Amino acid sequence: MLTAENDYKMQALWDVLQSKLIRRSVSVKNLDPGETKAAAGDTVRREIGLKMSLDGETAKKVAAAIKEAKLKKVQAAIQGDQVRVTSPSRDDLQQAIALLRTRDFGVELKFGNYR
Numbered sequence: 001m002l003t004a005e006n007d008y009k010m011q012a013l014w015d016v017l018q019s020k021l022i023r024r025s026v027s028v029k030n031l032d033p034g035e036t037k038a039a040a041g042d043t044v045r046r047e048i049g050l051k052m053s054l055d056g057e058t059a060k061k062v063a064a065a066i067k068e069a070k071l072k073k074v075q076a077a078i079q080g081d082q083v084r085v086t087s088p089s090r091d092d093l094q095q096a097i098a099l100l101r102t103r104d105f106g107v108e109l110k111f112g113n114y115r
Contacts, residue, residue, distance in 0.1 A: 002046045003039065010036055010044050017048070027108035051107055053081030058105050069099050 002017070004010040018028050032049035039045040054062070062083045063076040074087040074096050087093050097111050 002048060003043055005043055007036060007044060010046060014046070029106065029108045054083065054107065055081075058107060059083050061105055062100065062109070065100065065103055066096055069096070071095055071099075 002010065002013050004013050014033070018031075021028055021031070030051045032051055034047035034049070036044050036046045056078075059078045059082070063078055066074060066076040066083075066085060071087070071092050073089065074085060074092050077084045077086070085093065085096050087096070100109055100111075
């Protein structure tokens with residue numbers, strides 16, 4: 001939660017927060033900023049959420065994007081808060097990764113352990 005004296009200082013505080021996160025290699029796409037609300041004593045508040053995993057709707061969009069690309073023998077399965085993509089060929093998996101990096105799903109996607 002961010003607290004500031006007025007809207008101008010809230011915007012400056014938001015900019016500082018983003019720059020600090022960028023320096024620490026945290027994607028600002030994963031931030032979920034709330035609305036600025038008036039608080040007691042002529043101050044304003046803003047809640048900032050951090051998305052740690054994919055929600056159900058975003059996972060469905062990722063899986064649908066892979067299926068709609070019709071890559072050879074590539075299958076996508078939603079497992080909880082992640083999407084598992086399987087294929088017998090590494091080249092096909094790399095094509096799937098390249099495809100997902102070109103699209104914007106509103107969150108930063110992490111890729112790991114492809115074999």
